[in-house]
Amino acid sequence: MVLTMAVRIGEERRRPSRRTVLRAALGSAAGAVSLAACDGPRSEAQQLPAPDPLNPFYHDTAALLGRYDAAIATQPALAERLGPIRDAHRTHLEALAREIGPGLDTAAATSPGPGPGEPSSLAALSAAEQAASAAAREACLRAPSYRAALLGSIAAARASHVAALS
Amino acid sequence: MTAAERLADALRAEHAAIYAYGVLGARLDGQTVSAAQTAEAAHRARRDAVMVRLAALRAPAPPAEPAYALPAPVPDQAAALRLMVGVEERCAGIWRQALPEVTGDDRQLAVDALIDCAVRATKARTVAGVRPPTVPFPGRQ
Numbered sequence: 001m002v003l004t005m006a007v008r009i010g011e012e013r014r015r016p017s018r019r020t021v022l023r024a025a026l027g028s029a030a031g032a033v034s035l036a037a038c039d040g041p042r043s044e045a046q047q048l049p050a051p052d053p054l055n056p057f058y059h060d061t062a063a064l065l066g067r068y069d070a071a072i073a074t075q076p077a078l079a080e081r082l083g084p085i086r087d088a089h090r091t092h093l094e095a096l097a098r099e100i101g102p103g104l105d106t107a108a109a110t111s112p113g114p115g116p117g118e119p120s121s122l123a124a125l126s127a128a129e130q131a132a133s134a135a136a137r138e139a140c141l142r143a144p145s146y147r148a149a150l151l152g153s154i155a156a157a158r159a160s161h162v163a164a165l166s
Numbered sequence: 167m168t169a170a171e172r173l174a175d176a177l178r179a180e181h182a183a184i185y186a187y188g189v190l191g192a193r194l195d196g197q198t199v200s201a202a203q204t205a206e207a208a209h210r211a212r213r214d215a216v217m218v219r220l221a222a223l224r225a226p227a228p229p230a231e232p233a234y235a236l237p238a239p240v241p242d243q244a245a246a247l248r249l250m251v252g253v254e255e256r257c258a259g260i261w262r263q264a265l266p267e268v269t270g271d272d273r274q275l276a277v278d279a280l281i282d283c284a285v286r287a288t289k290a291r292t293v294a295g296v297r298p299p300t301v302p303f304p305g306r307q
Contacts, residue, residue, distance in 0.1 A: 084298035091302045133281070140265070140277045148265040149305075152277045156258065156284035156304040163288040164299050 052103035054147070057139050058096045059105075061154075064132050065089040071120035078122070085161050092154050099150060126165040133158035169272055170225035172264035173216050176279070179260040180213040181230035186253045189236065193246035198293055202250065205286050209257075212279050219272065247294035254287035255305075262305030280305050 068086035072079050097104055136155035143151050167175075187206035194202055220227040240246050261280040268276055284304035291299035 084300060088300060088302040095303075137277055137281065141273055145266040145269075148273065148277075149262050150303075152262060152265045152280050153303040153305055155277060156281045157300065157302060159281045160284040160288040160300045160304060163285045164292065 051105065052100045054096060054100050054139070055103070055105040057135070057151075058093065058100060060132065060135065061089060061093050061096060064128060065093055067120060067125065067128060071125060074120060081164075082125075085164065088157055088161070092157070095150060099147065122165050126162050129158050129161040129165065133162065167267060169264075169268045170220060170223045172267040172276075173220055173223075173272065174225065174228055176257075176260050176264055176276070177213060177216045177220065178228050179257045180209050180216060181228070182234045183209045183253045183257050184213065185230070185234045186236065186249055189240055190246035190249045190253075193240055193243050195243060198243065198247070201289060201293070202246075205250070205254075208282060208286070212275075212282075215275060219275065244294065247290055250290040251287050251294065251296070254283045254290060258283035258287065258305035259307050 065086065068082055068089060072082050072086060133155050136151055136158055140148055140151035140155055184206060187202055187209065191199055191202045191206065217227050236249065237252060238245060238248070240249055258280055261276050261283065264276045265273065265280070284301075287301075287304065288299045
């Protein structure tokens with residue numbers, strides 16, 4: 001019973017690898033001896049964490065932030081209006097990085113932002129926010145409970161950006 | 167707290183929001199009052215949706231109070247807009263708190279309510295001249 005609880009908590013927080021579940025099952029079925037037997041250094045080394053499902057969302061957030069950086073750089077007159085929205089996206093990015101933790105895929109984080117031809121008009125930014133809000137809403141609906149509030153607030157913030165840009 | 171208890175909390179907040187709009191609507195000019203009427207209708211629709219959901223769960227649905235204590239007097243349009251922002255922020259907070267406790271259709275109900283509250287708060291801040299009109303994490307207390 002205790003073991004069942006431990007595995008369920010693992011699912012909630014980290015989504016255990018198949019190997020973790022298998023080891024737990026072996027442990028309960030065959031006892032501590034067989035658990036120790038398959039717990040050598042080699043199996044530890046192979047136990048890579050599954051990629052965090054929030055990684056693509058994190059990188060899309062970084063791209064959205066990049067669009068605001070580009071828009072403010074090319075249209076300084078819009079800085080006062082766009083600055084707080086840009087800062088919100090940066091705050092979201094930092095919160096997502098903390099949420100993902102060691103599972104953050106930093107290799108893809110160096111991907112370049114939008115190209116110079118990316119439209120940065122208010123209408124284009126508003127359309128991007130609309131799509132990004134819908135994506136965050138979907139992510140919230142699919143998320144485990146402990147991530148629902150963060151993603152819901154990000155969806156709401158992006159929708160409010162659409163209102164602020166209109 | 168169970169999902170039904172979170173939904174009951176949200177229902178109480180929607181009741182209070184509807185009451186507040188009844189008070190603040192009387193202090194708004196012609197241009198702003200239509201936005202408040204739209205917002206009030208949205209809160210009524212959300213209230214009804216939560217009541218349907220609680221009935222399906224066979225959970226008690228708290229009734230509206232006859233009156234609610236407002237955070238400040240509402241003598242003019244500026245105060246009415248401040249109250250509108252406050253009502254939407256409070257509702258956003260309640261719905262955000264519900265999110266981790268609910269799943270499926272209830273999660274959808276909660277996130278859509280949170281989104282709508284954040285948008286209405288931003289519109290009210292814009293009319294009130296609050297800069298910036300947005301907050302980074304709507305509903306986070």
